[in-house]
Amino acid sequence: MNAPARTPPGLVVREASASDNEGLIDLELQCPIVMKGAEETSDRSPDFFACHRVQGIHRVVLAEIRRRPVGSMAGAIQSPVVRGRPRRLVYIQRGRIHPDYQRQGIAWKLATDLFAWSQAYGAQGMYYLIAPDNERSVAFGGRAGRKWPMHVRLLGFDVSGAGGSQARRIDDDQLVAVVELVNRTHAGEDFFEPLTTDSLAERLSRDGQYRIGNLLGVVDGEQLVAVAGLWDKGAFAEHIRIDRVTGLESRSRSALVVDWGWAPGYESSFAGLLCSLAHEAGMLGRSTLTICEPAPGMVPDPGLGRHETNLSLYTPTIEPPDASAIKGLFPDLLTL
């Protein structure tokens, strides 16, 4: 792939730091994702970097001209299993170029910086998740092709009216059981990164937003039979959607389900657990509980209203398999 011919004079690309917080928040609000029916932005005030601190190894890069931010992008290093093999990849996300500066090669420059950085962590390629009708992003992230024949599916449950159940907090001596349940449930799904007790402990220690107190479980006798983690992403990101026909604006904040699974035969316990998480999300003031459903029908039905969002997956350096060879797609929502 060749670089676009021109970038604006005086363009500087560098790693963003805490002092860029306000500039990055403002920039994102000025760079809507333009889709057929709506324009969408996120308000990450007051802490732009909060959503990145739960990600493990990551980098946020900024493009500026005379100290004015005109673009940003981020990368997160991951080690998922793809097509049966552990890989080292960088997930490229949150590309935002100011509308006055689009199509001038700035996103390309930011992505190039992130690829170079990711190689120091052993990354051999990148991947993108893109809303199918975000034409600009598809044109950018999808230009090398290699789109997977199955979407990443996000289910958003309406938390209003969700009641709690017998879910309990997980404690330290249950972490081995948590790892077993999560790994059993997602074995063979592409983009799942199998857990170890060490890797789970590391995930739970990255930032106060997601720690052991955020893991809820259901026990039968002494046995842990269902588990799920609740990450309150909505504490740091408000989603703003403007309908392009009516001009109506809606705002929402969502909590996400991460690190989840159940023991054989305990689907209904997991469905009840989802209700508990939805209840907790409602208590936090969130409107939606979002989970990645690896394949259609896999998530036990908690009986809540739902909507579905699809994202296209692109792996420029990995040839996607046939749809029939994909058991499910399960990228890490902690990096979404």
Ligand SMILES: CC(C)(COP(=O)(O)OP(=O)(O)OC[C@H]1O[C@@H](n2cnc3c(N)ncnc32)[C@H](O)[C@@H]1OP(=O)(O)O)[C@@H](O)C(=O)NCCC(=O)NCCS
């Ligand atoms: C998607 C986005 C990040 C692209 O940034 P950009 O700086 O305009 O992209 P670049 O100029 O580096 O484009 C590089 C190549 O990608 C392709 N491309 C990028 N934007 C395109 C567009 N709007 N139409 C067609 N091709 C496009 C082209 O091949 C382009 O090379 P070329 O200009 O030499 O033909 C930008 O449009 C944006 O911020 N959109 C709003 C927010 C958004 O949707 N972000 C992505 C969310 S996942």
